[in-house]
Amino acid sequence: MKNDLIILPSAQPSFFKSMGSDIINTKTSSNEPVIESEVITNNQEITSVKKSEKKEYQILVKNVNVFYSEFQALKDINMEVSPKSITAFIGPSGCGKSTFLRTLNRMNDYIDSFKIKGDIFINGKNIYNEKIILEQLRKDVGMVFQKPNPFPKSILENAIYGLRIQGIKDKSFLAERAEDSLKQVGLWDEVKDNLKKSALALSGGQQQRLCIARTLAVEPEIILMDEPTSALDPISTGRIEELIFELKKNYTIVIVTHNMQQASRISDNTAFFYLGELVEQGKTNDIFTNPKYKRTENYITGRFG
Numbered sequence: 001m002k003n004d005l006i007i008l009p010s011a012q013p014s015f016f017k018s019m020g021s022d023i024i025n026t027k028t029s030s031n032e033p034v035i036e037s038e039v040i041t042n043n044q045e046i047t048s049v050k051k052s053e054k055k056e057y058q059i060l061v062k063n064v065n066v067f068y069s070e071f072q073a074l075k076d077i078n079m080e081v082s083p084k085s086i087t088a089f090i091g092p093s094g095c096g097k098s099t100f101l102r103t104l105n106r107m108n109d110y111i112d113s114f115k116i117k118g119d120i121f122i123n124g125k126n127i128y129n130e131k132i133i134l135e136q137l138r139k140d141v142g143m144v145f146q147k148p149n150p151f152p153k154s155i156l157e158n159a160i161y162g163l164r165i166q167g168i169k170d171k172s173f174l175a176e177r178a179e180d181s182l183k184q185v186g187l188w189d190e191v192k193d194n195l196k197k198s199a200l201a202l203s204g205g206q207q208q209r210l211c212i213a214r215t216l217a218v219e220p221e222i223i224l225m226d227e228p229t230s231a232l233d234p235i236s237t238g239r240i241e242e243l244i245f246e247l248k249k250n251y252t253i254v255i256v257t258h259n260m261q262q263a264s265r266i267s268d269n270t271a272f273f274y275l276g277e278l279v280e281q282g283k284t285n286d287i288f289t290n291p292k293y294k295r296t297e298n299y300i301t302g303r304f305g
């Protein structure tokens with residue numbers, strides 16, 4: 001999956017398939033893709049979600065099941081994520097962490113065999129059952145990937161890429177936003193004299209911070225991170241961890257990690273997945289010091305995974 005999908009202005013209709021019904025992607029005159037999804041699933045579930053509950057949680061996941069063709073990758077997932085918190089997803093390879101993360105901004109829609117059943121509310125809005133503007137969803141729910149992958153463009157152009165895609169041309173606005181987001185990720189002082197230099201000349205850690213800046217520049221509310229430090233050295237990892245912690249003041253963060261120290265250091269809540277099931281979730285401290293299930297304990301103590 002490429003980083004540029006985060007802010008794609010439009011999406012290919014053929015990708016939008018959902019449980020029992022196609023999701024249609026039609027373009028409006030303003031060039032905004034409106035995704036009309038037929039009501040697919042769980043009508044009863046929708047009505048049973050209280051308004052107050054929808055408001056309280058920035059992300060509310062109800063009975064989500066995910067399939068790739070016949071293979072069930074996620075089984076009856078329920079989750080609540082409060083605003084301005086960090087949630088870590090942990091679990092052995094193949095347990096469904098990335099699949100679940102990608103359901104939160106409909107990134108799996110690009111996979112033909114993908115089907116989803118259940119409901120996901122972001123800020124109270126059911127992102128699979130209501131008419132949504134996919135571009136807006138991806139702006140509100142940004143994504144950072146495992147491997148830093150800046151575009152082969154200048155540092156500046158990378159930082160403002162999402163804004164350019166939105167059609168913003170005002171140079172001083174773009175420069176201001178680039179500076180703000182590069183400052184937010186602690187990269188400004190390192191790059192301010194070289195903004196025209198290729199982003200590919202930066203170190204891996206700097207590239208990842210640039211990718212985070214690119215996500216921040218479009219002002220998301222939620223940032224999804226799929227193993228954002230696994231390709232980085234310990235010093236760069238430490239800087240990104242500090243940054244994630246800092247970003248919590250303004251953003252809701254969901255991070256997938258194989259690094260147990262990282263999960264325990266930075267997250268407020270942890271969810272342990274195993275073979276497509278969400279085995280256990282709760283306050284990070286509780287999960288790491290007093291897990292309810294043997295499988296969780298075995299995993300966090302390194303007995304498998």
Ligand SMILES: Nc1ncnc2c1ncn2[C@@H]1O[C@H](COP(=O)(O)OP(=O)(O)OP(=O)(O)O)[C@@H](O)[C@H]1O
Binds near residue numbers: 092095099113
């Ligand atoms: N595009 C796809 N098509 C078919 N099956 C897939 C696809 N993507 C993932 N899967 C399967 O779904 C399951 C969950 O995969 P996923 O990538 O979500 O796991 P993960 O927990 O993120 O693993 P890792 O820690 O290795 O990244 C695996 O069995 C995987 O083979």
Ligand SMILES: [Mg+2]
Binds near residue numbers: 097098226256
């Ligand atoms: Mg993964």
